[in-house]
Every structure is written in C-alpha cells, then in structure tokens.
Amino acid sequence: MGTKSRTNCFYALFFLLVGFQDSVQGRLLLINKPDPNDPAASARWLVSQNSWGVLNTISSDLGGAPFGNVVSFSDGLPGKGSGIPYFYLTTLDPTAKNALQDQRSSFTISEYPLGTCGKKDPENPSCAKITLTGKLKVLKENSKEAEIAKSALFVKHPEMRGWPKGHNFQFFKLDIEDIFLINWFGGPKPLTVDQYLHYKVIGLVDSL
C-alpha cells in the first residue's frame, strides 16, 4: 500500500469517526467519563455533555398526567457549566404552558446517546441516567439570569438565535430540589443538590 493511499484511507476513517460524533452525538467537547464512585462528577458530566433531554410537567389538559417533552438545554458555556439546566421554550408548546400553571417538574438525561455506554443496554444501570426534580421557572426578561441562560443556550444551540420572534420564546430554569442518579449497580447514588451544584466542573475538562 503506497504512502498516499494509506494516508487517504486514514483521513477517510478519521473524518468518518469525527463526523459521526458531531452529528449523532451533538457533543461540543471531549471530556473523560468520570469514575462512577464520584456521584457529583458523574452527574455534572452527564448534564454538561448532553444537549437535550426530556422535560416533565403536570398536564391539566390530560387529567393531571405527567407530560414529558423533548427539549434542548444548556447548563452553561462549554467547560463552564453551572449544573443548572436552562431552556428556551414557547407557550405555543404544552410544557411552558403547564409550568406557568404548576411549576412541579423534572428533567431526565441519559448517557446512552453520548455513545459511551458501548454495547450495554440503555436500561443497564452502568449506562448512567439522571433525573433532576424541582420547579420549572420562567426567568424575568432582561434579568441577569436570563442573560446567563441566553449565552449558555445560544452557544450550544446556535440555531435558537433565529427562532421566530413572534412565538414568544422565553428563558426558563429548573430550580433543582432532588437528584436521582443511577450510574452503576446497587441503586441510586446519594447526592445532595449542594454537592451537585458546588462540584468544580473544571476537574472534568481535559481538552480545552
């Protein structure tokens, strides 16, 4: 095999690999998966690495049923996440409408779409998952936190900048009250909201 041919094949493999990571996994940074014995690191990693999840509210239209909805989110600029999930929602969608009536909410994320679970089943406890439960709150327009949410979201979801003005999109946050984390066998990991929020995310970054 000539040097040029070998190089061509190498590049084809490389770009195929990188292309797949980009489009399928939607990851912005390459960050090592933390040790499952460190629940705070594990939880913050799941939240910082994912770009979407399922946001749950109570639907009065559907007899008080729990209503899950696929949404994009961001907890901060890449490598500088706060652990607090921010959302950009319109009241044309049931989730924002529900939250304005009843703030009880949860937000659920899986490790599976990141591609780091290998051949494990998505329900295998060593393929991590997290549910943050709390109150879904709309942020006051032009407030400092609305600006933080905007920067966090628009960097990870550049398409949002162009979403229709007339659709009344607003910034929301989840005020976390409880954390359910499974990242290994043996049941949920004990993790307080304080431990989660005060974890230094800088320890997770290896490629900035």
Next chain:
Amino acid sequence: MGTKSRTNCFYALFFLLVGFQDSVQGRLLLINKPDPNDPAASARWLVSQNSWGVLNTISSDLGGAPFGNVVSFSDGLPGKGSGIPYFYLTTLDPTAKNALQDQRSSFTISEYPLGTCGKKDPENPSCAKITLTGKLKVLKENSKEAEIAKSALFVKHPEMRGWPKGHNFQFFKLDIEDIFLINWFGGPKPLTVDQYLHYKVIGLVDSL
C-alpha cells in the same frame, strides 16, 4: 492502490460505519423515515426505530412531581411492531413503584438519537418527537400479553434475559390514551390512538 489494500480500506470503513450504528444508535433495522405529512407512519416509525425513551410517572415521594426515568422498551418483533410500548421494570426502581400507586403516565421519544435529524437542533420541530400519554399497567404473569411483551423486549434487548431474578422484574405496558406528535413546523399533528394503532407498519419496512 492495490486491490487488496483498497478492499481492506473498504472493509475498515464499512465496519466502522456499521459498528457506530449498532452501538450508538441501537437500531435494529434500516427503515426509511416516512413523509411528515403522514402522522401515523411518522409516529409508528419513531416508536419502532427507538430502543429507549423516558417514562414518566407521578411521584408521591416527591410531592406529586412528574418523574421521568430512562427505560428500554419495545413495541414488538422487528418489522412487526404493534405501536404499544412494553417495558421490563423492577419495583426497586421508583417508576414501577409509582405506577402501581397511580397509573397516570407518559412515554417520550426523540428522533435525535437515531441520527436522522442531521445538523438540526434537537428542539427543532422538524426533528420529530412523540409523547404517548395513558396508563402504565403491569401485565399479569404468564398471561398471553406478558408473553408478547417478553418476546418483543428480549429480541430487541437480549441483555434482559440475564437480569437478576431476585429483582422482581415485571412486564408493563402503556395503555395509550393521547398522542402528542411534532414532526414538522406548525404545531402538533392531529393523530388519534385508533389511527396510530391501526397503521399497517409493513409499509415502513424496506429491508426485511
């Protein structure tokens, strides 16, 4: 480039591609994405193509909050799905415990992890999402429907066969009462449970 080298490179590219689809996307079949103007086809495609989603219940432990949880599911043997999502859950996990107290539930799936949304944001309405709302019911042990659920789940999730007997896993189904489908601009698509359940899934399959 010699024939052997070219063949080697081809195989490397091929297996990398197939391997990624297997491990990251968890898809069992290659099925074309239906026309968004056919809501029943679109909904059944999303349900048959995905292997996991977020199952939502009401948590009495968390003050009646809606509680989402990542779970695996199956709606049938590949190419023979019924549209009804079946689950294999243990009461060691809050979701099954919640459902046995209050059956109100929803199940949420995104097109995003299938890799067919391209560069679109996961919250872009043309990247499809579905929420099936209804009642989460445990299936009677050894009943005909429990056998159907078992075959459906164990084919798509072979790892489940080996899950610990002592954990009291049981088969559950979602009895669908309402369908929320977004697969394009312009709000949710009108789709009744009847239209959804009676759609002939055979029309979707192009590679069996």
